Each structure stands twice: as C-alpha cells, then as structure tokens.
Amino acid sequence: MGKEVRDPGTTAIIVTYNGMPWLDRCLGSLLDASMAVDILVVDNGSTDGTVEAVRERYPQVELVCTEHNLGFGQANNIGLRKALESGAPHVLLLNQDAWLTPGSLELLVRTAEQHPQFGILSPMHLNGAGDRLDQQFSYYIEPNRCPGLYSDMVLGRSRPDPYPVTFVNAAAWLITRKCLRTVGGFNPNFFHYGEDVDYLQRLRYHGLQVGIVSGAWVHHDRGERQANPYFDDPALVRARELKLAFADPNKDRDLSAALVALRRKTWKYLFTLQRTEARLVMAERQALKDAVLPGLIADRERCKQPGETFL
Structure with missing residues (x-):
C-alpha cells in the first residue's frame, strides 16, 4: 500500500533569532494542539543554540536557516511561500516570544472558516506572566479602534464573532489562504518595523478585514521595551x-x-x-x-x- 496522503493542515511559521528562552513554550503550544499543524521555523542567524535545539528536540519541525538576517517580513515570506505551495488553508504567524493557550489555534481556525470576510484573525494578547493584557494590545483594542470589545469584556458578555480592529501587531496572526492569494506577502521595503502596518493597509485595499477573537489567547513575553533607535x-x-x-x-x-x-x-x-x-x-x-x-x-x-x- 502507498503512503497515506494527509490533507494539508494549518501551517505555523515562527521566525527565530536567539529564541532559546521561549522555544519550548512557543513550539510546545503548537505541538499540543488537537488539530493538524505543520510547523516551520525560519531562523535569522541565531547564535544562542536555537538552531541546534530545534534540530535535536523537535525533529518533526521543518527548519530553514537563512544566510543572513532577512528581517521579520522577508523571513516570514519564505514560510508563506512554502505554505501556499503545500496547499495550507490557513497560516499562523507566531512570534518566537509568544505561545498560544490550549484550544486557541482551533478556535481561530474555526472562526476564520465561519467568517471569510476576515483575512486575518488575532487572539487576545496577554503578557508573559498571563496576569494582564499586553500593554500595546490594550491600546489596539480601545473603543475607537475596536468597537464593542471593551464593553463586552467589562460586562462579561461572550461574542463568538470576531471584533473588527484597526490594527493588531503580527505577534499571532492567523492568515487565510484567500488573503495570501489576494494580498501576498510582506513588503520588502520595510526591513525592521512597519511591515505589519503596511500589510494591513494592503489588506483593506482589497476589501478584507482584520479581527480579534475574544475567546482565543496568546502570551506575548516581550517585557518592558528597551531603548530602540x-x-x-x-x-x-x-x-x-x-x-x-x-x-x-x-x-x-x-x-x-x-x-x-x-x-x-x-x-x-x-x-x-x-x-x-x-x-x-x-x-x-x-x-x-x-x-x-x-x-x-x-x-x-x-x-x-x-x-x-x-x-
């Protein structure tokens, strides 16, 4: 008998650069998912053992090593291209310092299938400890940027539909295949920061939406921001x-x-x-x-x- 051919599942892409402090939590949250997920790590030149750890501990994870640091957008484009070629119906972009809570990936995918007008869905962002919302995320979901979400949170209301939002960073984006086929990948004119803003501008031009799924959660352990030019x-x-x-x-x-x-x-x-x-x-x-x-x-x-x- 021939080898069983599995329908393509969601592809998860993690771009790493010296990501050892978070590697196990990040990859573990994907490997623990109850649905099929193909994991691709694109390493941007780590020197802390990240590449070796992926090879030794996670043989089921596909690893691509770049010759030099391509930046966030270009490195993700490598994975996005592979995901399209494999026929993946959805692609999850997950930061190396982020990890999903149980059931969140499944909920994101299910919601995307039910609401095709959304090209990108994001979970709610917690800090690394999980004891409060990520500071920047709190700004993204202010009432004038994400109508209804704060009110529903305060009043304890649950809503299965996504909340349209003006912007949410790409720490945990679930992107639909339709979106990738329509909008494409990240703009190489933006090497360091601005890639996600540019992408959402283009997404809106093509009539798609970006939304927050309030029942899905991700920890984003970026801590206090250091000085950054x-x-x-x-x-x-x-x-x-x-x-x-x-x-x-x-x-x-x-x-x-x-x-x-x-x-x-x-x-x-x-x-x-x-x-x-x-x-x-x-x-x-x-x-x-x-x-x-x-x-x-x-x-x-x-x-x-x-x-x-x-x-």
Missing part, C-alpha cells in the same frame, strides 16, 4: 511614517506634488524671515526624498493587483 530616533520614526504613508494603496499620495509643495513652503518661510520654520521644512523635504524611493511607489502600484505579491 527604531522607536526612539525621531529621524528613523519619521522615515518609517513617510514610507508607510506613500506605500498605502488607499491614498495614492503623489511624491512629486509633495516635494513641490514643501519647496514652496520653504521659500515662503525664507521670504518672511522665518528661518527656523524654513529649516524644519527643508529637513522634512530631504527626509521625504530619502525615505520614499521610486521603488516604493512602483511596489504600491503592484500591490493594487490581487495576487501573491512579494512571494
């Missing part, structure tokens, strides 16, 4: 904001028009002897020229077409 350096923050604004297919911002407007504004300030204001506008214009390269605009136009863009 990607968040603390005003120039890097502004560059990322500009890239996101001009990459957004919902807005169609014109780079040439924006540069002309800033140049006119500079001359206006100079003629009125407002030199400080003129310098600020000149700096903004230079930042725009540096951040928004022609390839970004070209990729924005590519993203308007349904397809496996960037994969």
